[in-house]
Amino acid sequence: MKRINPLFFFGIISFTISSCNISGKTDNGNIEVDSLRIVSLNGTVSEILCDAGLEKQLVGVDVSSTYPISLKEVPKVGHNKKIPIEAVLALNPNLIIGTKEVPTETVEQFRQAGMRVILVDQEYSINGSRNMIKSITDSLKLKVKGDSILKRFDQDIQLVQAFEAENPKPKVLFIYARGTGTMMVGGNNTQVAKMIQLAGGLNVAKDFEEYKPLTPESLVNYNPDVILLFSSGLSSLGDKNGFMEVQGVKQTRAGKEGKIINMDGQLLSGFSPRLPNAIKELHTKIHE
Incomplete structure (x- = not known):
């Protein structure tokens, strides 16, 4: 496995965001979207990232990431509660995104390796889905994309409520x-x-x-x-x-x-x- 140079990641801050607010600080504004190499540890996170136009930036996903079907070709990194650290790092990501169900010890190991980590709340409700979409797209400075996804979501949800x-x-x-x-x-x-x-x-x-x-x-x-x-x-x-x-x-x-x-x-x-x-x-x- 390629050794990670800690100096490369110096100054990058790992942080956690909730579905309602963001804590910590991100320097994502200094990184071009095309340069992102993302590992998603949750199927719903993967769907949101793909909807936001970041499917090509996904270099690894967890086993629940089954939609869109094209994710079948992306390397799998286990279940979100049992993630093989070395396998993830071998994909050379610069961003890991998951939910707060990812074990704390796993998150700490990623951070110790210099990885940026975004964790979001996942509440199983209509508002929870909205909040998750907004949290992820806002954190990646993709507000326009996020607003578009939410507009479509709200229009469709009105038909089934x-x-x-x-x-x-x-x-x-x-x-x-x-x-x-x-x-x-x-x-x-x-x-x-x-x-x-x-x-x-x-x-x-x-x-x-x-x-x-x-x-x-x-x-x-x-x-x-x-x-x-x-x-x-x-x-x-x-x-x-x-x-x-x-x-x-x-x-x-x-x-x-x-x-x-x-x-x-x-x-x-x-x-x-x-x-x-x-x-x-x-x-x-x-x-x-």
Whole structure:
């Protein structure tokens, strides 16, 4: 690996920004956009950077960075909570952008190596998406681009905001799956629970927080109208036919009526600039 000369980065300040305000100081105004070599540690961050015209500046992304599809060709650097430091530094970046979910020790190692680091809050709400777009584009002095993204976002979100108030609300159960050995039910305070609400559904698993293991008994007791999975999760179970063989599924209303639906994981849970599209797609699938 090429050794990094600390003097090259002398005077560059690492800083953290929240979705509401910026702390610290940046000298990004002295760096041409074309000279940026960015590693993104979050799929939604990557989407915003691409929307802002910085896709060519991405030299590495985390595994959740699946959109646009062209990011498939960009080197992957692991998951945002488990980032291999050496692999990132080997890409010779001059800017690392992620969310505050990146472990503190990882951030400190990047800073000790002379890297500039931008961390943003990620709140899973409509305003949270707006704030994230603004925080990233403002920090890179791309306000015009940011305003354009936000204008389009606000126009699109107006078309879907009424879904949340619709009645009746179908009862939806989200199952996170990675094969039959890993199946978890999504409860309160999850990204998908918020998405179900925005799309005019009711998250039926509201008796616990976050995630817990799926059991046949709980599946039957919840008796959802619709069962929702990530597309990758459903595929890991052998698609719809394979999932129907999971114990308890056929005893639910969703199983009896074949209401097993799936969506791309990053689209469904990323709260990215594509949030209006995600709400519309989920609304259509749970109500059709």
